[in-house]
Amino acid sequence: MKNFVDENFELNEVQKLEGHTDRVWGLAWKPAAGIDGVPAVLASCSGDKTVRIWEQSPATGCFQCKAVLEDTHTRTVRSCAWSPSGKYLATASFDATTAIWEDAGGDFSCVATLEGHENEVKSVSWNASGSLLATCGRDKSVWIWEVLPHNEFDCISVLQGHTQDVKMVQWHPSVNILISCSYDNSIKVWAEDGDSDDWHCVQTLNQSNSGHTSTVWALSFNASGDKMVTCSDDLTIKIWGCDIIRMQSGDGNAPWMHISTLSGYHDRTIFSIHWSRDGIICSGAADDAMRFFIESKDDLVDGPYYKLIYKKEKAHEMDINAVQWSSLENNRLASASDDGTIKIWEFISAPGKKMHL
Amino acid sequence: MFRVCTRCVGCGIPDSGIGIVSVAVHKVMKPDCLTSLVRERERERERENDSGSDQRESRCSREEGEYVRDIRDPEHPYSLEQLSVLSEESISVDEKLGRILITFTPTIQHCSMATVIGLCLREKLKDCFPPHFKVDIKVAPGSHANEESVNKQLNDKERVAAALENPNLRQLVEECLYSSEL
Numbered sequence: 246m247k248n249f250v251d252e253n254f255e256l257n258e259v260q261k262l263e264g265h266t267d268r269v270w271g272l273a274w275k276p277a278a279g280i281d282g283v284p285a286v287l288a289s290c291s292g293d294k295t296v297r298i299w300e301q302s303p304a305t306g307c308f309q310c311k312a313v314l315e316d317t318h319t320r321t322v323r324s325c326a327w328s329p330s331g332k333y334l335a336t337a338s339f340d341a342t343t344a345i346w347e348d349a350g351g352d353f354s355c356v357a358t359l360e361g362h363e364n365e366v367k368s369v370s371w372n373a374s375g376s377l378l379a380t381c382g383r384d385k386s387v388w389i390w391e392v393l394p395h396n397e398f399d400c401i402s403v404l405q406g407h408t409q410d411v412k413m414v415q416w417h418p419s420v421n422i423l424i425s426c427s428y429d430n431s432i433k434v435w436a437e438d439g440d441s442d443d444w445h446c447v448q449t450l451n452q453s454n455s456g457h458t459s460t461v462w463a464l465s466f467n468a469s470g471d472k473m474v475t476c477s478d479d480l481t482i483k484i485w486g487c488d489i490i491r492m493q494s495g496d497g498n499a500p501w502m503h504i505s506t507l508s509g510y511h512d513r514t515i516f517s518i519h520w521s522r523d524g525i526i527c528s529g530a531a532d533d534a535m536r537f538f539i540e541s542k543d544d545l546v547d548g549p550y551y552k553l554i555y556k557k558e559k560a561h562e563m564d565i566n567a568v569q570w571s572s573l574e575n576n577r578l579a580s581a582s583d584d585g586t587i588k589i590w591e592f593i594s595a596p597g598k599k600m601h602l
Numbered sequence: 603m604f605r606v607c608t609r610c611v612g613c614g615i616p617d618s619g620i621g622i623v624s625v626a627v628h629k630v631m632k633p634d635c636l637t638s639l640v641r642e643r644e645r646e647r648e649r650e651n652d653s654g655s656d657q658r659e660s661r662c663s664r665e666e667g668e669y670v671r672d673i674r675d676p677e678h679p680y681s682l683e684q685l686s687v688l689s690e691e692s693i694s695v696d697e698k699l700g701r702i703l704i705t706f707t708p709t710i711q712h713c714s715m716a717t718v719i720g721l722c723l724r725e726k727l728k729d730c731f732p733p734h735f736k737v738d739i740k741v742a743p744g745s746h747a748n749e750e751s752v753n754k755q756l757n758d759k760e761r762v763a764a765a766l767e768n769p770n771l772r773q774l775v776e777e778c779l780y781s782s783e784l
Contacts, residue, residue: 268763292763320764320767321763321764321767323760339763339764339767364764365764367760383761383764410761412760428754428758428761459754460754460758478754478758513736531736531759533734562733562734563733563734564759583733584733584734
């Protein structure tokens with residue numbers, strides 16, 4: 246991780262992507278694209294019931310819409326996620342289904358539809374190896390699906406525990422630990438039992454252990470997986486830490502501890518948060534603004550603290566629903582908004598430039 | 603003509619406002635009413651620009667009231683204003699920041715229609731204001747037995763979006779807003 250503490254930054258809008266006819270809810274950068282001559286690819290999903298695939302032109306560097314995935318979901322597509330290999334795109338919809346799309350050189354076909362949730366599916370996530378898929382939704386449940394050959398998906402567990410709709414699920418980047426966050430203000434950690442194949446909740450982070458006091462909308466892990474960040478309708482961002490060695494040795498019960506709460510940076514619901522591989526946390530909120538934070542080790546007495554390094558007001562005309570760092574280009578990120586647009590940004594250090602905080 | 607509301611309402615707040623079985627059709631706002639209000643508002647805005655912007659907020663609130671107070675209550679053959687669900691004081695608009703706060707008073711402490719009224723208000727405002735306006739909708743303090751949970755639900759835009767994609771709820775909201783039956 247780079248030490249950014251003494252650097253100054255600049256955020257440049259590189260391109261605005263227009264095409265969706267309703268609010269854009271989610272974004273996903275395709276892994277294994279954007280290097281070695283393979284063009285960068287971004288997927289976006291929307292209230293217009295479609296998914297759009299945007300590809301960067303090698304000649305101009307501009308992103309263009311290469312495909313529109315439509316006529317499959319009948320309601321809002323709330324979330325999308327690429328499999329680790331980049332071969333599949335999973336899309337979760339308010340129509341109660343999750344669709345799996347196969348990307349054959351830019352031609353997309355829907356190869357599976359996962360049914361089971363009673364109503365709106367709100368989030369979908371692949372584990373690190375691509376062998377498991379998790380979904381969650383308004384029916385308060387979290388489903389774990391096993392990815393089998395020939396585009397078969399078997400539900401291996403339905404996890405109950407949240408008392409309200411589950412807003413997001415996210416797999417840990419290296420260990421098979423699943424995190425979910427909910428309208429019930431809590432964050433839950435799910436792990437598999439050693440001997441049986443049963444999954445269960447090993448920890449609940451809520452108000453009683455320094456957790457959020459309103460809906461938790463999103464979460465993201467840092468690159469090494471020993472920390473995660475969550476954001477909420479309570480207008481705070483929280484950082485959590487875990488003993489990664491213990492977790493990697495197979496102990497799913499390794500507890501997550503509250504490290505830091507960042508408040509006073511957004512004045513409306515914080516919908517999205519994403520931690521870059523370089524250690525920069527970006528948040529996007531209903532105040533139309535984006536904020537950037539890094540860990541600072543200046544003050545080791547109270548442990549690490551997190552410092553605002555850049556703020557962008559009016560990043561969009563309306564609420565920001567998603568911010569997503571590129572998986573490969575370190576300083577590139579995308580944001581999606583209720584205004585129906587997606588913006589591609591470049592976040593770079595600007596030597597000698599004064600920070601305007 | 604009025605039809606009598608025959609729905610038997612439990613006290614629980616419907617999850618995402620869903621769970622409505624049958625709907626009575628009541629008195630509603632006439633659509634052309636809105637157009638004239640918008641025109642009136644534009645005229646007033648012009649006057650305001652001519653004469654400075656004193657008391658901008660209170661004036662906006664009054665106009666705002668005119669937009670929404672004729673929405674009918676989903677359970678009653680009366681408009682929201684007639685039922686004192688809404689009044690001029692319950693609406694504040696900050697044009698500069700682009701923010702609107704509406705506080706309404708459900709007719710009874712356990713009004714299970716509060717979330718539907720909230721949806722109607724939100725939809726109505728969407729028609730009347732630029733899309734970038736931020737709208738907060740709340741029940742008046744102390745006016746509802748489940749105040750906190752109703753407020754939370756009214757302002758969760760994901761639930762609102764999902765509710766408005768539900769055909770039954772969409773129809774109910776549209777009946778409240780646009781039906782010209784009297």
